[in-house]
Amino acid sequence: MDSPLPLPVERAIQKLGGDISLARRRRHISQASLAERMGASLSTVRRMEKGDVRVPIHFFARALHVFGEIQALENLLDTAKDDIGLTLMDASLPKRVRAKSGTSGAL
Template sequence: MPPSIPLPVQRALLKLGADLSLARRRRHVSQASLAERMGASLSTVRRMEKGDARVPIHFFARALHVFGELQALEHLLDTPKDEIGLALMDEQLPQRVRSKSRTPSGAL
């Protein structure tokens, strides 16, 4: 992996690759068959399973689609459940909300 990738990212990619490999083998699908079903090369599948950071994300999405697990990608950053984002938004809320006073027509 390129040295500029943070260690936690490297670990996550290695785990994702290992998980893809395990899912493929549990389904009794060869790397060549997965590659064909994904529209990818065999070397791409091998690189994915090794956790290669240079593999474009759309190949991971294609593999998830083949395995019937694409919803996992769709829910990775589920904004309604983004606790950090919601907490930051809540910090910006006003302390009080005042109603605008209405003045009668013609009055100041």
């Protein structure tokens, strides 16, 4: 059995669905047209816009692609800018590095 979805996760998906709905309407695109462009069913688009957490993430990605915003998904967790991860990596670095025996230490 699945564990309950954390409330912040549910809220984020609902917000994304609402934002997709707003972006679609601002562009004067019908739900049916968006569904066709995404390769999805009309019911999937409706559920996605309502923030249904059971809609697979690839449909949200397809909608972002239709709107020219797929880079937003690509950059969500940019590891080069992951301050916590980089700090943890740096903290585990050795204090000093010794040359292996039999090597001069020069590169």
